[in-house]
Amino acid sequence: MSGDKKDKITKTIKTIRVDVDKCNGCRACEVICSAFHAAPKYSSNNPARSRIRIIREPIRDLYIPVYAGEYTVAECAGRDKYTIDGKEYDECAFCRASCPSRDEFKEPDSGLPLKCDMCEGEEEPLCVKWCIHDALILEEREEEVEEQEELEELEIGLGSLADRFGMQEILDAVARLSQKD
Numbered sequence: 001m002s003g004d005k006k007d008k009i010t011k012t013i014k015t016i017r018v019d020v021d022k023c024n025g026c027r028a029c030e031v032i033c034s035a036f037h038a039a040p041k042y043s044s045n046n047p048a049r050s051r052i053r054i055i056r057e058p059i060r061d062l063y064i065p066v067y068a069g070e071y072t073v074a075e076c077a078g079r080d081k082y083t084i085d086g087k088e089y090d091e092c093a094f095c096r097a098s099c100p101s102r103d104e105f106k107e108p109d110s111g112l113p114l115k116c117d118m119c120e121g122e123e124e125p126l127c128v129k130w131c132i133h134d135a136l137i138l139e140e141r142e143e144e145v146e147e148q149e150e151l152e153e154l155e156i157g158l159g160s161l162a163d164r165f166g167m168q169e170i171l172d173a174v175a176r177l178s179q180k181d
């Protein structure tokens with residue numbers, strides 16, 4: 001019997017449900033997200049720093065919120081192409097990844113990848129709070145996960161970032177973030 005039995009911990013999984021039909025493209029979510037993540041906090045707002053971005057087609061009254069997801073070291077070989085109501089969107093238009101093949105979801109100053117952190121430390125994600133049209137709805141559920149898995153995820157993520165930017169750049173970014181408050 002192996003001795004590496006892993007402990008289970010309860011993790012709260014937070015999901016933001018996006019109701020595209022309710023989004024009117026006001027971009028309040030982009031504004032508050034970028035202000036929350038400015039350094040110092042709320043010192044500026046620059047939607048390029050936002051972890052959510054709105055794909056806008058005003059003529060069709062179509063607005064689609066997309067959240068920043070995982071960083072990826074290499075662009076994928078298979079690409080997505082969507083056609084909605086007869087309009088063809090750019091390749092990868094709805095992809096959540098911070099990816100070498102495009103500029104979306106990258107910190108404008110440093111080029112570091114951006115990922116939605118659910119406004120860590122806040123009771124409710126700020127984009128949800130600021131979306132007065134209820135296009136963004138927070139949902140929560142409890143799940144049991146193995147403790148080790150979380151550490152492995154963290155190490156894989158840090159390893160990828162170090163490969164791309166170098167360890168010193170990562171340490172400098174962490175130092176900047178820790179001064180935000």
Ligand code: SF4
Nearest residue numbers: 023024026027029131
């Ligand atoms: S705040 Fe809500 S309605 Fe406004 S752009 Fe964002 S998701 Fe859409």
Ligand code: SF4
Nearest residue numbers: 033116118119125127
């Ligand atoms: S949950 Fe917070 S970090 Fe994520 S997109 Fe919304 S405002 Fe930004």
